Amino acid sequence: xxxxxxxxxxxxxxxxxxxxxxxxxxxxxxxxxxxxxxxxxxxxxxxxxxxxxxxxxxxxxxxxxxxxxxxxxxxxxxxxxxxxxxxxxxxxxxxxxxxxxxxxxxxxxxxxxxxxxxxxxxxxxxxxxxxxxxxxxxxxxxxxxxxxxxxxxxxxxxxxxxxxxxxxxxxxxxxxxxxxxxxxxxxxxxxxxxxxxxxxxxxxxxxxxxxxxxxxxxxxxxxxxxxxxxxxxxxxxxxxxxxxxxxxxxxxxxxxxxxxxxxxxxxxxxxxxxxxxxxxxxxxxxxxxxxxxxxxxxxxxxxxxxxxxxxxxxxxx
Amino acid sequence: xxxxxxxxxxxxxxxxxxxxxxxxxxxxxxxxxxxxxxxxxxxxxxxxxxxxxxxxxxxxxxxxxxxxxxxxxxxxxxxxxxxxxxxxxxxxxxxxxxxxxxxxxxxxxxxxxxxxxxxxxxxxxxxxxxxxxxxxxxxxxxxxxxxxxxxxxxxxxxxxxxxxxxxxxxxxxxxxxxxxxxxxxxxxxxxxxxxxxxxxxxxxxxxxxxxxxxxxxxxxxxxxxxxxxxxxxxxxxxxxxxxxxxxxxxxxxxxxxxxxxxxxxxxxxxxxxxxxxxxxx
Ligand SMILES: Cc1ncc(C[n+]2csc(CCOP(=O)(O)OP(=O)(O)O)c2C)c(N)n1
Ligand SMILES: [Mg+2]
Numbered sequence: 014x015x016x017x018x019x020x021x022x023x024x025x026x027x028x029x030x031x032x033x034x035x036x037x038x039x040x041x042x043x044x045x046x047x048x049x050x051x052x053x054x055x056x057x058x059x060x061x062x063x064x065x066x067x068x069x070x071x072x073x074x075x076x077x078x079x080x081x082x083x084x085x086x087x088x089x090x091x092x093x094x095x096x097x098x099x100x101x102x103x104x105x106x107x108x109x110x111x112x113x114x115x116x117x118x119x120x121x122x123x124x125x126x127x128x129x130x131x132x133x134x135x136x137x138x139x140x141x142x143x144x145x146x147x148x149x150x151x152x153x154x155x156x157x158x159x160x161x162x163x164x165x166x167x168x169x170x171x172x173x174x175x176x177x178x179x180x181x182x183x184x185x186x187x188x189x190x191x192x193x194x195x196x197x198x199x200x201x202x203x204x205x206x207x208x209x210x211x212x213x214x215x216x217x218x219x220x221x222x223x224x225x226x227x228x229x230x231x232x233x234x235x236x237x238x239x240x241x242x243x244x245x246x247x248x249x250x251x252x253x254x255x256x257x258x259x260x261x262x263x264x265x266x267x268x269x270x271x272x273x274x275x276x277x278x279x280x281x282x283x284x285x286x287x288x289x290x291x292x293x294x295x296x297x298x299x300x301x302x303x304x305x306x307x308x309x310x311x312x313x314x315x316x317x318x319x320x321x322x323x324x325x326x327x328x329x330x
Numbered sequence: 331x332x333x334x335x336x337x338x339x340x341x342x343x344x345x346x347x348x349x350x351x352x353x354x355x356x357x358x359x360x361x362x363x364x365x366x367x368x369x370x371x372x373x374x375x376x377x378x379x380x381x382x383x384x385x386x387x388x389x390x391x392x393x394x395x396x397x398x399x400x401x402x403x404x405x406x407x408x409x410x411x412x413x414x415x416x417x418x419x420x421x422x423x424x425x426x427x428x429x430x431x432x433x434x435x436x437x438x439x440x441x442x443x444x445x446x447x448x449x450x451x452x453x454x455x456x457x458x459x460x461x462x463x464x465x466x467x468x469x470x471x472x473x474x475x476x477x478x479x480x481x482x483x484x485x486x487x488x489x490x491x492x493x494x495x496x497x498x499x500x501x502x503x504x505x506x507x508x509x510x511x512x513x514x515x516x517x518x519x520x521x522x523x524x525x526x527x528x529x530x531x532x533x534x535x536x537x538x539x540x541x542x543x544x545x546x547x548x549x550x551x552x553x554x555x556x557x558x559x560x561x562x563x564x565x566x567x568x569x570x571x572x573x574x575x576x577x578x579x580x581x582x583x584x585x586x587x588x589x590x591x592x593x594x595x596x597x598x599x600x601x602x603x604x605x606x607x608x609x610x611x
Pocket of ligand 2: 477478479506507508509510511
């Protein structure tokens with residue numbers, strides 16, 4: 014059984030506290046979101062390095078762009094939904110287009126807010142931001158990936174969007190793992206089926222793999238933590254060595270990891286049984302994050318079923 | 331609409347407060363402080379001011395209510411149940427798997443005009459509805475409730491300019507001025523004052539009232555339009571968590587859920603007030 018870590022939010026907040034010590038240029042910008050972002054300890058330790066904007070996400074991103082333009086290392090923190098929907102034009106123009114390397118931090122992402130409903134879910138952010146030039150996108154899958162992504166982002170030369178949820182996640186990596194933005198991490202090798210996942214569902218893919226391995230089905234599990242830049246090589250290698258592939262994301266099935274992967278495979282002439290698992294095109298069911306995951310087949314049992322069905326399907330001609 | 335006495339309205343406010351606390355406790359999530367601060371406003375609107383009920387909800391001439399501070403949905407769901415839009419029991423499905431009663435207003439729930447929850451949307455929608463009322467020569471009015479912390483969303487001010495420009499005196503904007511948001515006091519987060527003169531400068535006819543006082547709310551809200559040709563702005567001075575001693579003015583009660591003991595204590599306090607109202611009757 015995998016060991017449970019702490020919520021990525023806490024990992025993020027405590028990483029920032031560590032980094033701010035040696036980096037007095039590191040500024041956190043919040044919009045009535047320091048509580049949601051677990052940033053009270055940061056605010057107490059570094060009151061001069063946090064700027065409160067109030068509930069005003071457009072203003073928050075615009076001001077962050079201005080701060081970053083002077084060389085400050087700016088983390089703009091707000092719930093993923095409001096940050097990437099409300100302030101989309103500021104992200105596109107003031108951050109990405111004007112090349113101000115703001116670190117946009119979308120907290121409580123995906124369906125973390127559960128029954129608070131669609132206004133609070135971010136199931137569109139990968140799709141919207143993937144289409145914006147000059148903006149990297151990283152969604153870490155455990156505490157290690159979160160810490161490494163935050164650390165790497167401080168001196169990252171380009172604007173970047175970091176996205177994670179608020180539930181504790183299982184540790185997925187061995188201590189010797191090396192993390193780099195844009196380089197996928199293969200957590201498990203195997204050659205019957207590949208699970209390519211991003212963010213919180215990676216742990217669930219790994220559990221599905223454990224079920225299937227007991228049945229003699231060999232599984233590869235990849236954490237595609239960077240949606241941009243996308244690690245083509247790791248995806249293509251997996252496709253060459255698998256009989257089928259399942260992508261999993263806490264996002265709409267439109268415009269995210271699944272469609273990005275499909276486009277790459279097709280344009281390399283690769284066809285294999287392939288399934289995109291995510292939130293389908295409907296009014297999302299009411300429930301907690303985990304009830305929503307279960308409802309849409311984002312759990313170990315359901316993913317194992319999906320994999321079996323793909324492997325039994327007629328081979329693609 | 332059968333006229334309700336002020337005493338009846340006051341007793342309703344107590345009942346509503348008890349229901350709000352019970353459903354939040356039952357479902358394990360909710361926005362307690364903001365629901366308790368605005369419940370008297372909703373009570374007066376739905377029971378004494380607005381022309382809206384299950385009977386006329388499909389009619390184009392009904393008054394409309396948009397709750398821009400959507401997170402205080404427990405207050406709205408409670409009042410709509412009392413108005414007969416759905417049975418009381420439905421309230422206890424709040425936030426549960428496959429229920430329509432999610433943690434922000436949704437049109438899947440009967441009586442809800444618009445889906446809200448992301449702050450800073452309600453006023454623009456309300457302006458659109460009030461504008462349509464004028465265009466079509468109709469008599470319905472549009473009421474919208476905003477949080478005070480919410481006012482930092484720039485869209486509120488864009489909508490305000492439009493409301494004044496089109497002389498929407500059929501628009502009634504109520505600010506739940508409880509002086510707190512999630513991080514702390516509004517004046518410490520991003521100062522709003524002087525609030526009345528800001529809205530006046532944006533072209534509103536502004537009145538302040540005690541937003542937890544039924545009599546004051548009745549007088550104020552029945553007086554609209556305050557000035558012909560100007561949109562109405564009511565600064566409803568309220569107490570966040572109003573009605574329960576240990577919830578009042580406590581910033582952490584923004585979305586704190588009462589424990590069993592806290593619920594029992596709160597219900598006791600509310601019962602005591604209710605008894606004094608029974609005597610007056
Ligand atoms: C666009 C947007 N940003 C952030 C939030 C998160 N949020 C929910 S309630 C709230 C505080 C609201 O404070 P206020 O308007 O004063 O409401 P009240 O005190 O009446 O509860 C915040 C920041 C949101 N719902 N929508
Ligand atoms: Mg407030």
